Amino acid sequence: MLRDRLGLPGSKNACEQGECGSCAVLLDDELVCSCLVLAAQSEGRSVVTVEGLRNGDILHPVQQAFIDAGAVQCGFCTPGLIVAAVDLLRHQPDPSEDEIREALAGNLCRCTGYAKIIDAVKLAATAGGGST
Amino acid sequence: MNVLTPSTLDEALRHRAEFPDALPIQGGTDVMVDVNFDRARPETVINLNRVEELQGWRRDNGSLWLGAALSYTDVITSELASVVPALAEASRTVGSPPIRNRGTIGGNVATASPAGDALPPRLVEGAEVLLASTRAQRRLPLADFLVGPKTNALASDELIVGVRLTPCGQPQTFMKVGPRNAMVIAICSIALVADRERDELRAAFGSAGPVAGLITAPLSERSTFAEAVSNAASPIDDVRGTATYRRHALRVLVGRAMDRCLG
Ligand SMILES: Cc1cc2nc3c(=O)[nH]c(=O)nc-3n(C[C@H](O)[C@H](O)[C@H](O)COP(=O)(O)OP(=O)(O)OC[C@H]3O[C@@H](n4cnc5c(N)ncnc54)[C@H](O)[C@@H]3O)c2cc1C
Ligand code: FES
Ligand code: FES
Numbered sequence: 001m002l003r004d005r006l007g008l009p010g011s012k013n014a015c016e017q018g019e020c021g022s023c024a025v026l027l028d029d030e031l032v033c034s035c036l037v038l039a040a041q042s043e044g045r046s047v048v049t050v051e052g053l054r055n056g057d058i059l060h061p062v063q064q065a066f067i068d069a070g071a072v073q074c075g076f077c078t079p080g081l082i083v084a085a086v087d088l089l090r091h092q093p094d095p096s097e098d099e100i101r102e103a104l105a106g107n108l109c110r111c112t113g114y115a116k117i118i119d120a121v122k123l124a125a126t127a128g129g130g131s132t
Numbered sequence: 133m134n135v136l137t138p139s140t141l142d143e144a145l146r147h148r149a150e151f152p153d154a155l156p157i158q159g160g161t162d163v164m165v166d167v168n169f170d171r172a173r174p175e176t177v178i179n180l181n182r183v184e185e186l187q188g189w190r191r192d193n194g195s196l197w198l199g200a201a202l203s204y205t206d207v208i209t210s211e212l213a214s215v216v217p218a219l220a221e222a223s224r225t226v227g228s229p230p231i232r233n234r235g236t237i238g239g240n241v242a243t244a245s246p247a248g249d250a251l252p253p254r255l256v257e258g259a260e261v262l263l264a265s266t267r268a269q270r271r272l273p274l275a276d277f278l279v280g281p282k283t284n285a286l287a288s289d290e291l292i293v294g295v296r297l298t299p300c301g302q303p304q305t306f307m308k309v310g311p312r313n314a315m316v317i318a319i320c321s322i323a324l325v326a327d328r329e330r331d332e333l334r335a336a337f338g339s340a341g342p343v344a345g346l347i348t349a350p351l352s353e354r355s356t357f358a359e360a361v362s363n364a365a366s367p368i369d370d371v372r373g374t375a376t377y378r379r380h381a382l383r384v385l386v387g388r389a390m391d392r393c394l395g
Contacts, residue, residue, distance in 0.1 A: 016168035018161055018231055019315065031230045036164040038157065040135035041179050084229070105314030106228020 001039040002049060010050035010079040021107030024080040025049045031087040033106075050079035053086060062086050065124035066117075073111035081107045085121045094125055134176045141185035141264065144178060144291060149266045151176050152288040158186075158201055159234035161227070162243045186238065186293060195298045197262075200238025200291070204250070205229070207237065215299050218253035218323045221306040225249055228314055238292045241277065244284040244343070251278065251344040252323035252336035253306050259297040265290040278343040302327040303393035307385045308338075309373075319373040322361070322385045326351070326393035333357050335386055340365035340378050354394070358386035 002008045002025070012022035016035045023034045026048040034047075053060040059067075062085045072078050081104060088095055088103035095103065100121045109117060136154070138144040147154065154176035157163045166172035180186060186201040189212060196215065204223035207213065213220040219237075226232050226249050240250040241261060254274055261277040263270050265287060274295065277285045286292065304325040310316030321338040333354065336346045347364045349357050367378035 017165045018227065021228065021230065024230055030233045032234050033230045035168060036160045036234060038133075038135060038160065038164070038177070038179065040137065041157070041160070041181055043137070087229070102314070103229055105312075106230055 002034060008049050008051050012076060021084060022077050022080040024083040026083060026087060031084055050082050061127045062124040065127060066120045069116050069120035069123050071112060071116040071120035077107060077109040081117060085124060089125060135179050136176060137179045137182055139182045141183055144180060144183050145264060145266045147178050148291055149289045154178050156180055156291060158239045159236045161231050161235040162239055195296055197294055197296050198237060199294045200236060202237050204232035204235055218304040218306040219250060222249045222253045225308050242284060242286060242292055244278050244282055246281050246341060246343055247318045247339040249308065249318060249321060249338060252321060252338045254295060254297060255336035255344055255346045256323045256325045256334040257297040257300060259295045261295055262293045263290045264293050275346060281342045300325060300327055302329060305389050305392050307389055309381045317372065320378045320381050322382060322389060324386060324389035324393060335361045337361060337365050337382055340367040340382055354390060358383045361386045
Protein backbone atom coordinates (compact mmCIF):
# COMPACT_ATOMS: atom_id res chain seq x y z
CA MET A 1 0.00 0.00 0.00
CA LEU A 2 2.58 2.60 1.09
CA ARG A 3 5.07 1.77 -1.63
CA ASP A 4 3.06 0.66 -4.64
CA ARG A 5 -0.21 2.53 -4.28
CA LEU A 6 0.95 5.71 -2.53
CA GLY A 7 4.40 5.90 -4.16
CA LEU A 8 6.29 6.24 -0.88
CA PRO A 9 9.26 3.88 -1.26
CA GLY A 10 11.02 4.97 1.96
CA SER A 11 9.53 2.23 4.09
CA LYS A 12 11.03 -1.03 2.90
CA ASN A 13 9.35 -4.32 2.27
CA ALA A 14 11.90 -6.81 3.49
CA CYS A 15 11.36 -9.52 6.07
CA GLU A 16 7.57 -9.05 6.35
CA GLN A 17 7.71 -10.56 9.81
CA GLY A 18 8.50 -7.68 12.12
CA GLU A 19 12.14 -8.72 12.49
CA CYS A 20 14.11 -6.07 10.60
CA GLY A 21 12.43 -2.73 11.29
CA SER A 22 13.10 -1.40 7.79
CA CYS A 23 9.35 -0.81 7.32
CA ALA A 24 8.93 1.25 10.51
CA VAL A 25 6.42 4.13 10.45
CA LEU A 26 4.60 6.20 13.05
CA LEU A 27 0.95 5.22 13.32
CA ASP A 28 -0.82 7.89 15.37
CA ASP A 29 2.63 8.81 16.72
CA GLU A 30 3.39 5.24 17.73
CA LEU A 31 6.33 3.33 16.25
CA VAL A 32 5.09 0.23 14.39
CA CYS A 33 6.29 -2.19 11.73
CA SER A 34 4.06 -1.34 8.80
CA CYS A 35 4.42 -4.88 7.43
CA LEU A 36 2.31 -6.06 10.39
CA VAL A 37 -0.48 -3.50 10.03
CA LEU A 38 -3.32 -4.03 7.59
CA ALA A 39 -4.03 -0.92 5.53
CA ALA A 40 -7.62 -1.12 6.79
CA GLN A 41 -6.38 -0.89 10.38
CA SER A 42 -4.89 2.53 9.66
CA GLU A 43 -8.14 3.99 8.36
CA GLY A 44 -8.75 7.39 9.92
CA ARG A 45 -5.35 7.41 11.62
CA SER A 46 -2.19 9.36 10.85
CA VAL A 47 0.71 7.50 9.21
CA VAL A 48 4.12 9.19 9.04
CA THR A 49 6.80 7.53 6.93
CA VAL A 50 10.41 8.69 6.61
CA GLU A 51 9.24 10.89 3.71
CA GLY A 52 6.99 12.83 6.06
CA LEU A 53 9.66 13.84 8.56
CA ARG A 54 11.37 16.68 6.75
CA ASN A 55 10.08 20.19 6.81
CA GLY A 56 9.94 21.38 3.19
CA ASP A 57 13.51 21.32 1.93
CA ILE A 58 14.96 21.08 5.42
CA LEU A 59 15.80 17.62 6.60
CA HIS A 60 14.68 16.49 10.03
CA PRO A 61 17.58 16.84 12.52
CA VAL A 62 17.73 13.04 12.78
CA GLN A 63 18.00 12.70 9.00
CA GLN A 64 20.73 15.35 8.92
CA ALA A 65 22.57 13.66 11.79
CA PHE A 66 22.60 10.32 9.94
CA ILE A 67 24.30 12.04 7.01
CA ASP A 68 26.71 14.04 9.16
CA ALA A 69 27.71 11.03 11.27
CA GLY A 70 28.23 8.83 8.22
CA ALA A 71 25.59 6.38 9.48
CA VAL A 72 24.38 5.46 6.00
CA GLN A 73 26.08 2.86 3.86
CA CYS A 74 23.76 0.97 1.51
CA GLY A 75 20.85 2.86 3.04
CA PHE A 76 18.34 0.02 3.12
CA CYS A 77 17.90 0.10 6.87
CA THR A 78 18.13 3.89 7.14
CA PRO A 79 14.48 4.95 6.79
CA GLY A 80 13.37 2.54 9.52
CA LEU A 81 16.22 3.53 11.81
CA ILE A 82 15.48 7.21 11.34
CA VAL A 83 11.81 6.75 12.16
CA ALA A 84 12.73 4.66 15.23
CA ALA A 85 15.29 7.26 16.34
CA VAL A 86 12.75 10.07 15.92
CA ASP A 87 10.33 8.09 18.09
CA LEU A 88 13.02 7.57 20.75
CA LEU A 89 13.99 11.25 20.89
CA ARG A 90 10.37 12.30 21.23
CA HIS A 91 10.06 10.15 24.35
CA GLN A 92 13.61 10.65 25.61
CA PRO A 93 15.36 13.74 24.21
CA ASP A 94 18.65 12.91 25.94
CA PRO A 95 19.03 9.13 25.75
CA SER A 96 21.89 7.12 27.19
CA GLU A 97 23.71 4.66 24.96
CA ASP A 98 21.78 1.77 26.55
CA GLU A 99 18.50 3.53 25.86
CA ILE A 100 19.51 4.06 22.24
CA ARG A 101 20.45 0.41 21.86
CA GLU A 102 17.19 -0.79 23.42
CA ALA A 103 15.11 1.57 21.27
CA LEU A 104 16.82 0.46 18.05
CA ALA A 105 16.93 -3.24 18.92
CA GLY A 106 14.25 -3.98 16.33
CA ASN A 107 16.20 -2.48 13.42
CA LEU A 108 18.74 -4.58 11.59
CA CYS A 109 21.64 -3.10 9.63
CA ARG A 110 23.94 -5.38 7.67
CA CYS A 111 26.49 -2.71 6.77
CA THR A 112 27.49 -0.26 9.44
CA GLY A 113 28.06 -2.32 12.56
CA TYR A 114 25.76 0.13 14.37
CA ALA A 115 28.48 2.32 15.92
CA LYS A 116 27.90 5.22 13.51
CA ILE A 117 24.16 4.83 13.90
CA ILE A 118 24.48 5.27 17.66
CA ASP A 119 26.73 8.28 17.02
CA ALA A 120 24.08 9.73 14.71
CA VAL A 121 21.38 9.44 17.36
CA LYS A 122 23.62 11.09 19.94
CA LEU A 123 24.38 13.86 17.45
CA ALA A 124 20.69 14.31 16.71
CA ALA A 125 19.97 14.53 20.43
CA THR A 126 22.46 17.39 20.85
CA ALA A 127 20.95 19.03 17.77
CA GLY A 128 17.54 18.97 19.43
CA GLY A 129 16.11 16.14 17.33
CA GLY A 130 13.46 15.44 19.93
CA SER A 131 11.75 18.77 19.53
CA THR A 132 10.26 18.06 16.10
CA MET B 133 -9.70 -9.96 2.04
CA ASN B 134 -12.73 -8.50 3.73
CA VAL B 135 -11.97 -6.46 6.88
CA LEU B 136 -14.71 -5.87 9.44
CA THR B 137 -14.00 -3.14 11.97
CA PRO B 138 -16.58 -3.25 14.77
CA SER B 139 -16.58 -0.44 17.32
CA THR B 140 -18.32 -2.24 20.18
CA LEU B 141 -17.91 -5.65 21.73
CA ASP B 142 -21.54 -6.52 20.89
CA GLU B 143 -20.94 -5.79 17.24
CA ALA B 144 -17.68 -7.77 17.28
CA LEU B 145 -19.41 -10.77 18.85
CA ARG B 146 -22.20 -10.63 16.27
CA HIS B 147 -19.57 -10.70 13.50
CA ARG B 148 -17.89 -13.59 15.26
CA ALA B 149 -21.17 -15.55 15.41
CA GLU B 150 -21.99 -14.77 11.80
CA PHE B 151 -18.53 -15.51 10.36
CA PRO B 152 -17.06 -18.38 12.39
CA ASP B 153 -14.15 -18.67 9.93
CA ALA B 154 -13.18 -15.02 10.22
CA LEU B 155 -9.87 -14.35 11.92
CA PRO B 156 -9.80 -11.80 14.74
CA ILE B 157 -6.82 -9.43 14.57
CA GLN B 158 -5.62 -7.10 17.29
CA GLY B 159 -1.94 -6.04 17.10
CA GLY B 160 -1.37 -8.35 14.14
CA THR B 161 2.11 -9.32 15.31
CA ASP B 162 1.22 -13.01 15.08
CA VAL B 163 -1.59 -12.86 12.50
CA MET B 164 0.23 -10.73 9.93
CA VAL B 165 3.34 -12.91 9.93
CA ASP B 166 1.09 -15.84 8.98
CA VAL B 167 -0.73 -13.75 6.37
CA ASN B 168 2.51 -12.41 4.84
CA PHE B 169 3.92 -15.92 4.61
CA ASP B 170 0.73 -17.36 3.18
CA ARG B 171 0.23 -19.62 6.18
CA ALA B 172 -3.14 -17.94 6.70
CA ARG B 173 -5.39 -16.61 3.96
CA PRO B 174 -8.49 -15.54 5.85
CA GLU B 175 -11.35 -14.42 3.65
CA THR B 176 -12.60 -12.21 6.45
CA VAL B 177 -10.74 -10.64 9.35
CA ILE B 178 -12.33 -8.94 12.33
CA ASN B 179 -10.18 -5.95 13.24
CA LEU B 180 -10.60 -5.44 16.99
CA ASN B 181 -8.61 -2.20 17.23
CA ARG B 182 -11.67 -0.02 17.76
CA VAL B 183 -13.47 -2.14 20.32
CA GLU B 184 -13.46 0.06 23.45
CA GLU B 185 -14.38 -2.77 25.82
CA LEU B 186 -11.08 -4.55 25.16
CA GLN B 187 -8.89 -1.52 25.93
CA GLY B 188 -7.08 -0.48 29.07
CA TRP B 189 -7.07 -1.94 32.57
CA ARG B 190 -8.74 -1.26 35.90
CA ARG B 191 -8.88 -2.22 39.54
CA ASP B 192 -11.99 -4.04 40.67
CA ASN B 193 -12.42 -4.79 44.39
CA GLY B 194 -8.79 -5.74 44.92
CA SER B 195 -8.53 -7.66 41.67
CA LEU B 196 -7.12 -6.41 38.42
CA TRP B 197 -8.82 -6.48 35.02
CA LEU B 198 -6.48 -6.32 32.04
CA GLY B 199 -8.12 -5.72 28.67
CA ALA B 200 -7.28 -8.09 25.82
CA ALA B 201 -6.02 -5.10 23.79
CA LEU B 202 -3.49 -4.01 26.41
CA SER B 203 -0.12 -3.69 24.68
CA TYR B 204 3.23 -4.61 26.18
CA THR B 205 4.16 -0.92 26.07
CA ASP B 206 1.02 -0.12 28.08
CA VAL B 207 2.12 -2.63 30.74
CA ILE B 208 5.69 -1.30 30.91
CA THR B 209 4.90 2.41 30.93
CA SER B 210 1.89 2.45 33.26
CA GLU B 211 1.44 1.95 36.97
CA LEU B 212 0.96 -1.74 36.14
CA ALA B 213 4.75 -2.06 36.06
CA SER B 214 4.74 -1.95 39.87
CA VAL B 215 1.46 -3.86 40.36
CA VAL B 216 2.41 -6.88 38.24
CA PRO B 217 6.20 -6.52 38.04
CA ALA B 218 6.92 -9.96 36.57
CA LEU B 219 4.48 -9.30 33.75
CA ALA B 220 6.19 -5.95 33.13
CA GLU B 221 9.64 -7.59 33.09
CA ALA B 222 8.37 -10.18 30.63
CA SER B 223 6.75 -7.49 28.49
CA ARG B 224 10.05 -5.67 28.23
CA THR B 225 11.68 -8.76 26.74
CA VAL B 226 9.10 -9.10 23.95
CA GLY B 227 10.44 -8.39 20.46
CA SER B 228 11.38 -4.74 19.99
CA PRO B 229 9.68 -1.39 20.66
CA PRO B 230 7.41 -1.53 17.57
CA ILE B 231 6.38 -5.10 18.45
CA ARG B 232 5.68 -4.05 22.05
CA ASN B 233 3.61 -1.11 20.82
CA ARG B 234 1.35 -3.33 18.74
CA GLY B 235 1.49 -6.76 20.41
CA THR B 236 -1.10 -7.39 23.09
CA ILE B 237 -1.45 -9.59 26.13
CA GLY B 238 -4.78 -10.84 24.73
CA GLY B 239 -3.19 -11.88 21.45
CA ASN B 240 -0.47 -13.67 23.41
CA VAL B 241 -3.10 -15.70 25.30
CA ALA B 242 -4.99 -16.55 22.09
CA THR B 243 -1.85 -17.63 20.26
CA ALA B 244 -1.11 -19.97 23.20
CA SER B 245 2.49 -20.46 22.14
CA PRO B 246 4.58 -22.52 24.60
CA ALA B 247 6.99 -19.56 24.33
CA GLY B 248 4.42 -16.81 25.00
CA ASP B 249 6.32 -14.55 27.40
CA ALA B 250 3.24 -12.97 28.94
CA LEU B 251 1.88 -16.36 30.01
CA PRO B 252 4.17 -17.50 32.90
CA PRO B 253 3.78 -14.20 34.82
CA ARG B 254 0.00 -14.58 34.67
CA LEU B 255 0.05 -18.26 35.63
CA VAL B 256 1.90 -17.46 38.86
CA GLU B 257 -0.72 -14.82 39.63
CA GLY B 258 -3.62 -17.24 39.09
CA ALA B 259 -5.09 -15.36 36.12
CA GLU B 260 -8.47 -16.22 34.64
CA VAL B 261 -9.34 -15.62 30.99
CA LEU B 262 -12.64 -13.79 30.44
CA LEU B 263 -14.47 -14.96 27.33
CA ALA B 264 -17.62 -13.68 25.67
CA SER B 265 -19.92 -14.69 22.83
CA THR B 266 -23.43 -13.69 21.82
CA ARG B 267 -24.54 -16.78 23.79
CA ALA B 268 -22.82 -16.25 27.10
CA GLN B 269 -19.85 -15.07 29.08
CA ARG B 270 -17.52 -17.43 30.86
CA ARG B 271 -14.20 -17.43 32.66
CA LEU B 272 -11.52 -20.10 32.57
CA PRO B 273 -8.32 -20.40 34.59
CA LEU B 274 -5.47 -19.51 32.20
CA ALA B 275 -3.98 -22.97 32.76
CA ASP B 276 -7.21 -24.56 31.44
CA PHE B 277 -7.45 -22.16 28.51
CA LEU B 278 -4.02 -23.20 27.24
CA VAL B 279 -4.77 -26.61 25.76
CA GLY B 280 -1.62 -27.39 23.76
CA PRO B 281 1.00 -25.77 21.57
CA LYS B 282 -0.89 -23.05 19.71
CA THR B 283 -4.27 -24.50 20.72
CA ASN B 284 -6.66 -22.99 23.19
CA ALA B 285 -10.16 -23.45 24.55
CA LEU B 286 -11.66 -20.57 22.55
CA ALA B 287 -14.97 -21.45 20.84
CA SER B 288 -15.35 -20.31 17.24
CA ASP B 289 -17.86 -17.62 18.20
CA GLU B 290 -15.96 -16.35 21.26
CA LEU B 291 -13.59 -13.49 21.88
CA ILE B 292 -11.18 -12.94 24.74
CA VAL B 293 -12.31 -9.84 26.58
CA GLY B 294 -9.44 -9.74 29.03
CA VAL B 295 -7.89 -11.47 31.99
CA ARG B 296 -8.55 -11.07 35.69
CA LEU B 297 -6.08 -11.68 38.46
CA THR B 298 -5.49 -10.65 42.04
CA PRO B 299 -1.99 -9.20 42.35
CA CYS B 300 -0.33 -10.89 45.32
CA GLY B 301 2.05 -8.00 45.91
CA GLN B 302 4.80 -10.49 46.77
CA PRO B 303 8.38 -10.52 45.44
CA GLN B 304 8.41 -11.86 41.90
CA THR B 305 10.48 -11.88 38.77
CA PHE B 306 10.65 -13.11 35.17
CA MET B 307 13.72 -14.46 33.41
CA LYS B 308 14.27 -15.60 29.87
CA VAL B 309 17.14 -17.34 28.12
CA GLY B 310 17.98 -16.40 24.55
CA PRO B 311 20.88 -15.41 22.34
CA ARG B 312 20.16 -11.68 22.56
CA ASN B 313 18.45 -9.18 24.85
CA ALA B 314 15.84 -8.37 22.21
CA MET B 315 13.94 -10.05 19.41
CA VAL B 316 14.23 -13.46 20.98
CA ILE B 317 11.84 -16.36 21.21
CA ALA B 318 12.63 -17.82 24.61
CA ILE B 319 14.80 -20.93 24.69
CA CYS B 320 13.17 -21.22 28.07
CA SER B 321 11.80 -18.80 30.62
CA ILE B 322 10.39 -18.71 34.11
CA ALA B 323 8.23 -16.45 36.24
CA LEU B 324 8.58 -16.91 39.98
CA VAL B 325 6.73 -15.57 43.02
CA ALA B 326 8.02 -16.00 46.57
CA ASP B 327 4.72 -15.63 48.39
CA ARG B 328 5.44 -15.19 52.09
CA GLU B 329 1.79 -14.54 52.87
CA ARG B 330 0.65 -17.91 51.54
CA ASP B 331 3.93 -19.61 52.43
CA GLU B 332 4.33 -20.69 48.83
CA LEU B 333 6.79 -20.68 45.97
CA ARG B 334 5.10 -20.51 42.59
CA ALA B 335 7.00 -20.90 39.32
CA ALA B 336 5.74 -21.09 35.77
CA PHE B 337 7.97 -22.07 32.87
CA GLY B 338 7.78 -21.19 29.19
CA SER B 339 9.30 -22.96 26.17
CA ALA B 340 9.88 -26.10 28.20
CA GLY B 341 6.76 -28.13 27.47
CA PRO B 342 3.72 -28.14 25.16
CA VAL B 343 2.16 -25.36 27.24
CA ALA B 344 3.46 -22.98 29.88
CA GLY B 345 3.21 -24.89 33.18
CA LEU B 346 2.80 -23.96 36.86
CA ILE B 347 4.54 -25.62 39.83
CA THR B 348 4.06 -24.73 43.50
CA ALA B 349 5.71 -25.77 46.76
CA PRO B 350 5.88 -24.53 50.35
CA LEU B 351 8.67 -22.03 51.05
CA SER B 352 10.38 -24.64 53.22
CA GLU B 353 11.14 -26.65 50.04
CA ARG B 354 13.33 -23.93 48.62
CA SER B 355 16.38 -26.17 48.42
CA THR B 356 14.67 -28.70 46.13
CA PHE B 357 12.39 -26.35 44.20
CA ALA B 358 14.70 -25.67 41.25
CA GLU B 359 15.04 -29.40 40.69
CA ALA B 360 11.26 -29.86 41.03
CA VAL B 361 10.52 -27.23 38.38
CA SER B 362 13.09 -28.69 36.04
CA ASN B 363 11.62 -32.18 36.51
CA ALA B 364 8.05 -30.98 35.98
CA ALA B 365 8.92 -29.52 32.58
CA SER B 366 8.79 -31.67 29.45
CA PRO B 367 11.08 -29.86 27.04
CA ILE B 368 12.00 -31.06 23.58
CA ASP B 369 15.06 -30.70 21.35
CA ASP B 370 14.52 -28.08 18.67
CA VAL B 371 16.44 -25.51 16.65
CA ARG B 372 16.68 -23.18 19.64
CA GLY B 373 18.07 -25.65 22.16
CA THR B 374 18.12 -29.20 23.47
CA ALA B 375 15.86 -30.65 26.13
CA THR B 376 18.87 -31.27 28.36
CA TYR B 377 20.00 -27.67 28.07
CA ARG B 378 16.49 -26.42 28.83
CA ARG B 379 16.21 -28.52 31.99
CA HIS B 380 19.59 -27.26 33.11
CA ALA B 381 18.70 -23.64 32.31
CA LEU B 382 15.41 -23.93 34.22
CA ARG B 383 17.29 -25.10 37.32
CA VAL B 384 19.67 -22.18 37.06
CA LEU B 385 16.90 -19.64 36.42
CA VAL B 386 14.75 -20.84 39.31
CA GLY B 387 17.77 -20.73 41.64
CA ARG B 388 18.60 -17.18 40.58
CA ALA B 389 14.99 -16.08 40.74
CA MET B 390 14.69 -17.40 44.32
CA ASP B 391 17.87 -15.54 45.25
CA ARG B 392 16.46 -12.40 43.73
CA CYS B 393 13.09 -12.73 45.47
CA LEU B 394 14.13 -14.17 48.83
CA GLY B 395 17.66 -12.81 49.16
C1 LIG C 1 9.30 -9.71 15.50
C2 LIG C 1 8.40 -10.36 16.52
C3 LIG C 1 8.91 -10.62 17.78
C4 LIG C 1 8.10 -11.24 18.74
N1 LIG C 1 8.65 -11.46 19.97
C5 LIG C 1 7.89 -12.08 20.91
C6 LIG C 1 8.46 -12.34 22.19
O1 LIG C 1 9.60 -12.00 22.48
N2 LIG C 1 7.68 -12.97 23.11
C7 LIG C 1 6.38 -13.34 22.82
O2 LIG C 1 5.71 -13.90 23.70
N3 LIG C 1 5.83 -13.09 21.62
C8 LIG C 1 6.56 -12.48 20.66
N4 LIG C 1 6.01 -12.24 19.42
C9 LIG C 1 4.65 -12.73 19.14
C10 LIG C 1 3.54 -11.71 19.34
O3 LIG C 1 4.04 -10.40 19.32
C11 LIG C 1 2.77 -11.91 20.64
O4 LIG C 1 2.24 -13.20 20.75
C12 LIG C 1 1.65 -10.88 20.79
O5 LIG C 1 1.23 -10.87 22.12
C13 LIG C 1 0.45 -11.12 19.89
O6 LIG C 1 -0.51 -10.10 20.11
P1 LIG C 1 -1.26 -9.35 18.90
O7 LIG C 1 -2.25 -8.43 19.49
O8 LIG C 1 -0.30 -8.79 17.95
O9 LIG C 1 -2.00 -10.59 18.25
P2 LIG C 1 -2.65 -10.85 16.78
O10 LIG C 1 -1.56 -11.14 15.85
O11 LIG C 1 -3.53 -9.69 16.46
O12 LIG C 1 -3.48 -12.10 17.13
C14 LIG C 1 -2.88 -13.28 17.61
C15 LIG C 1 -3.93 -14.38 17.74
O13 LIG C 1 -4.88 -14.02 18.72
C16 LIG C 1 -6.18 -13.96 18.17
N5 LIG C 1 -6.81 -12.86 18.89
C17 LIG C 1 -6.33 -11.60 19.07
N6 LIG C 1 -7.13 -10.91 19.90
C18 LIG C 1 -8.15 -11.74 20.25
C19 LIG C 1 -9.31 -11.61 21.09
N7 LIG C 1 -9.57 -10.48 21.76
N8 LIG C 1 -10.13 -12.68 21.23
C20 LIG C 1 -9.85 -13.84 20.58
N9 LIG C 1 -8.79 -14.03 19.77
C21 LIG C 1 -7.94 -12.99 19.61
C22 LIG C 1 -5.98 -13.81 16.69
O14 LIG C 1 -7.06 -14.32 15.96
C23 LIG C 1 -4.73 -14.62 16.47
O15 LIG C 1 -5.03 -15.99 16.43
C24 LIG C 1 6.77 -11.61 18.44
C25 LIG C 1 6.25 -11.32 17.17
C26 LIG C 1 7.06 -10.70 16.22
C27 LIG C 1 6.49 -10.39 14.86
S1 FES D 1 9.66 -5.63 6.67
FE1 FES D 1 8.59 -5.06 8.44
S2 FES D 1 9.99 -5.51 10.00
FE2 FES D 1 11.00 -6.27 8.25
S1 FES E 1 23.37 0.74 5.78
FE1 FES E 1 23.12 -1.11 4.70
S2 FES E 1 21.75 -2.20 5.97
FE2 FES E 1 22.22 -0.51 7.15
